[in-house]
Amino acid sequence: MEAPAAPHNPAESGSVQIVVTSPEQMRELGRRLAKLLRAGDLVMLSGELGAGKTTLTRGLGEGLGVRGAVTSPTFVIARVHPSLGDGPPLVHVDAYRLSGGLDEMEDLDLDVSLPESVVVVEWGEGKVEELTEDRLQVVIHRAVGDTTDEVRHMTITGVGERWASADLSMLAA
Ligand SMILES: Nc1ncnc2c1ncn2[C@@H]1O[C@H](COP(=O)(O)OP(=O)(O)O)[C@@H](O)[C@H]1O
Ligand SMILES: [Mg+2]
Numbered sequence: 001m002e003a004p005a006a007p008h009n010p011a012e013s014g015s016v017q018i019v020v021t022s023p024e025q026m027r028e029l030g031r032r033l034a035k036l037l038r039a040g041d042l043v044m045l046s047g048e049l050g051a052g053k054t055t056l057t058r059g060l061g062e063g064l065g066v067r068g069a070v071t072s073p074t075f076v077i078a079r080v081h082p083s084l085g086d087g088p089p090l091v092h093v094d095a096y097r098l099s100g101g102l103d104e105m106e107d108l109d110l111d112v113s114l115p116e117s118v119v120v121v122e123w124g125e126g127k128v129e130e131l132t133e134d135r136l137q138v139v140i141h142r143a144v145g146d147t148t149d150e151v152r153h154m155t156i157t158g159v160g161e162r163w164a165s166a167d168l169s170m171l172a173a
Helices: 023-034 052-062 102-107 110-116 168-171
Strands: 012-020 042-046 079-080 090-094 118-122 135-143 154-160
Touching: 012 023, 012 168, 023 154, 023 168, 052 090, 052 118, 079 168, 110 118, 118 135, 154 168
Parallel strands: 042 118, 042 135, 090 118
Antiparallel strands: 012 154, 079 090, 135 154
């Protein structure tokens, strides 16, 4: 007899928990994550200022092989990093700077570039979900108060059809 299947939310295809202990490990995780990504994918990063969202995106850019160093988008809401090869460009969005939410996102023509790009949004919760049903949600937690602690607890969840059969466990390797 098989054990009854655990109840699960059908929209959430799978989730993996990862502990990262240094900025370099965070970058390496980004490089691994890049291998799972293709044009049209949306990655949402959440976590407080200094959690490591941009550090992760830097590794993602390296893994995707895109031009230009990934930095915190200061004064710009989104930055496009074209591929150095024949892969998709990386669109790096800092939704923290979006005051107007979705309307402002549409002004960026993000929906236009979505099918051709890998779109990474920092702090996009509540703003970009409607752009696509499929997304990878990355939540970064760090210990409250101690700003020197390099330990980060991460939860990465695939949402939607795109991620239904994805094997996220390779990220924990
Ligand atoms: N495990 C870690 N992962 C990522 N960054 C870390 C880690 N430990 C310490 N840091 C430091 O925390 C800061 C994270 O900054 P950043 O990636 O810009 O965060 P965010 O984009 O979330 O505001 C960097 O100075 C980085 O060196
Ligand atoms: Mg950032």
